[in-house]
Amino acid sequence: MTALVRSELLKIRTTRSWWAYLIAIVLLTGLTVAATIGSSESANRSTSSFQLDLVDTVGGAVLFAIILGITIVTTEFRHGTVTPTFLAEPHRERVIAAKAIAAVIVAIGFALLALAVVVAVAIPWLTIVDAQLHLGDGEFVTRVAEQILWAVLWALLGVAIGAVVHSQVAALVGTLIWIFLVETLLVGLFGLLDVDGAVAYLPFHTLDAADGTGGENLLSYGAGIAASLGWVALLGAAGTWRTRRRNIS
Amino acid sequence: MIEVVDLTKRYGKVLAVDRLSFRVEPGTITGFLGPNGAGKSTTLRSVLGLVHPDAGGATVLGRMYRELDRPLHRVGAVLEASEVHPGRSGRNHLRVLAAAAGVPRSRVEEVLDLVELSASAKRRVKGYSLGMRQRLGLATALLGDPEVLVLDEPANGLDPAGVRWLRDLLRSLAAEGRTILVSSHVLAEVAQTVDRVVIIHRGKLIQQASIAEVLAGAQGGTRVRSPEAPRLRALLAAQGATVTDVGEALVADFPPERIGELAAANGIVLHELAVERATLEEVFLELTGGETTQ
Numbered sequence: 064m065t066a067l068v069r070s071e072l073l074k075i076r077t078t079r080s081w082w083a084y085l086i087a088i089v090l091l092t093g094l095t096v097a098a099t100i101g102s103s104e105s106a107n108r109s110t111s112s113f114q115l116d117l118v119d120t121v122g123g124a125v126l127f128a129i130i131l132g133i134t135i136v137t138t139e140f141r142h143g144t145v146t147p148t149f150l151a152e153p154h155r156e157r158v159i160a161a162k163a164i165a166a167v168i169v170a171i172g173f174a175l176l177a178l179a180v181v182v183a184v185a186i187p188w189l190t191i192v193d194a195q196l197h198l199g200d201g202e203f204v205t206r207v208a209e210q211i212l213w214a215v216l217w218a219l220l221g222v223a224i225g226a227v228v229h230s231q232v233a234a235l236v237g238t239l240i241w242i243f244l245v246e247t248l249l250v251g252l253f254g255l256l257d258v259d260g261a262v263a264y265l266p267f268h269t270l271d272a273a274d275g276t277g278g279e280n281l282l283s284y285g286a287g288i289a290a291s292l293g294w295v296a297l298l299g300a301a302g303t304w305r306t307r308r309r310n311i312s
Numbered sequence: 313m314i315e316v317v318d319l320t321k322r323y324g325k326v327l328a329v330d331r332l333s334f335r336v337e338p339g340t341i342t343g344f345l346g347p348n349g350a351g352k353s354t355t356l357r358s359v360l361g362l363v364h365p366d367a368g369g370a371t372v373l374g375r376m377y378r379e380l381d382r383p384l385h386r387v388g389a390v391l392e393a394s395e396v397h398p399g400r401s402g403r404n405h406l407r408v409l410a411a412a413a414g415v416p417r418s419r420v421e422e423v424l425d426l427v428e429l430s431a432s433a434k435r436r437v438k439g440y441s442l443g444m445r446q447r448l449g450l451a452t453a454l455l456g457d458p459e460v461l462v463l464d465e466p467a468n469g470l471d472p473a474g475v476r477w478l479r480d481l482l483r484s485l486a487a488e489g490r491t492i493l494v495s496s497h498v499l500a501e502v503a504q505t506v507d508r509v510v511i512i513h514r515g516k517l518i519q520q521a522s523i524a525e526v527l528a529g530a531q532g533g534t535r536v537r538s539p540e541a542p543r544l545r546a547l548l549a550a551q552g553a554t555v556t557d558v559g560e561a562l563v564a565d566f567p568p569e570r571i572g573e574l575a576a577a578n579g580i581v582l583h584e585l586a587v588e589r590a591t592l593e594e595v596f597l598e599l600t601g602g603e604t605t606q
Binding site: 066067069070073074077078079080138142143144146147148149150151152153154308310311312 | 323353354357360361362363364377378380383384387389391392394395396397398399400401404407408409411412413414452
């Protein structure tokens with residue numbers, strides 16, 4: 064399994080999209096932090112809650128985590144590299160497991176990179192404006208850990224989606240449509256059917272609950288993580304079944 | 313070494329492979345021939361565990377592919393030259409697979425050298441010619457130094473010098489004791505390289521034999537040229553021969569001895585008397601109903 068994970072990590076690092084991910088994370092996180100600090104009231108900047116919001120910017124990495132998760136599966140079908148991959152490891156479930164592990168490692172990396180950008184922008188800026196820093200407090204360490212775990216969950220869901228939907232375009236576009244349209248429509252539908260409680264169990268609502276910041280009509284933090292992992296397990300099992308059965312022709 | 317037994321695979325309404333059985337003997341180069349769409353790729357992909365047959369199956373080295381321990385060290389395969397990420401360099405493509413198969417990095421450089429691709433190894437595959445991709449595919453197959461090679465149309469996209477290079481490479485690989493199964497829809501590409509042929513058409517086995525046996529079974533004739541062709545033709549026809557005109561010559565389905573004796577007895581001058589062998593390509597066309605496509 065170690066060899067397969069190393070192979071998967073090497074695949075990720077040896078195309079140009081790897082650099083696109085890193086640059087996008089640095090730019091997006093840097094701009095968000097800068098905009099948050101720049102537009103804030105100076106009195107606010109010394110508060111713990113404001114600085115926690117800054118740490119939450121790390122959560123932006125989840126978007127890249129899920130895209131990476133989907134892509135590391137679907138790119139194999141798009142370019143036909145699935146053939147040599149399955150020749151090297153004919154037990155396809157092991158390949159999917161290796162991809163999931165690689166996606167977790169990279170998602171942690173993405174979150175740490177985003178964190179580094181937050182720290183690199185926020186600490187000098189807040190120091191210059193003489194704000195009181197809380198970024199070393201235990202509360203922050205917990206929040207960072209939660210954000211990293213959150214990115215991991217998104218990456219795992221991405222791999223599971225990719226294993227179910229092998230077409231790269233369909234998987235990426237379908238996921239976006241699901242997040243921004245279908246779940247919203249389902250919330251309305253569940254309301255009409257008087258089953259509002261079910262809304263919290265929709266996949267991206269469970270993920271929403273798993274970011275540690277709470278929210279209305281969402282599961283508790285622990286239940287959110289458990290339910291998110293449930294979706295990962297469900298889609299992962301379906302994807303493994305489908306991938307094993309598929310004729311690679 | 314490779315054994316296919318009653319292999320059947322249907323895609324929707326199309327019966328791609330129909331109860332196909334054949335064996336590839338150890339240490340031989342076997343040509344796997346048939347027109348495009350005959351079911352060659354489906355068969356090879358079934359052998360390699362990529363396609364799930366509806367019935368029957370295949371074994372390599374006595375086991376199903378997925379049951380092989382460290383399969384890339386036992387079996388190497390090139391299926392399609394395009395199965396490479398276009399944005400990855402040739403070297404990195406090989407490194408990725410070497411990592412998965414537990415092959416040392418140094419072996420990547422060895423196979424790059426072997427297929428004469430070292431100079432282009434840093435370039436992204438997007439910029440490779442079809443011939444270079446074929447070479448990269450061969451390098452992939454050779455990564456684990458396998459005893460069995462399965463190659464699907466490896467000569468596609470190679471120029472004549474490339475085809476010769478491939479032929480020499482396959483010969484030297486076979487000389488090392490490897491078993492090679494190589495498919496083609498153009499018999500001439502492999503006729504000089506292979507020891508045996510398996511010919512399929514519409515998913516069914518047509519013939520499994522050595523090259524010599526295929527030729528021996530071919531319909532031939534005797535070619536004869538004479539200034540008195542019309543008289544000779546009439547004499548042969550009177551003896552029951554089937555005679556056809558081929559340019560200035562006649563081709564008759566009598567052995568040359570009999571034609572020579574007939575001519576001598578009747579005082580006919582002959583300018584040429586030769587056995588006409590059907591070429592492998594003609595045999596191939598005949599066996600597969602002339603439905604080759606280029």
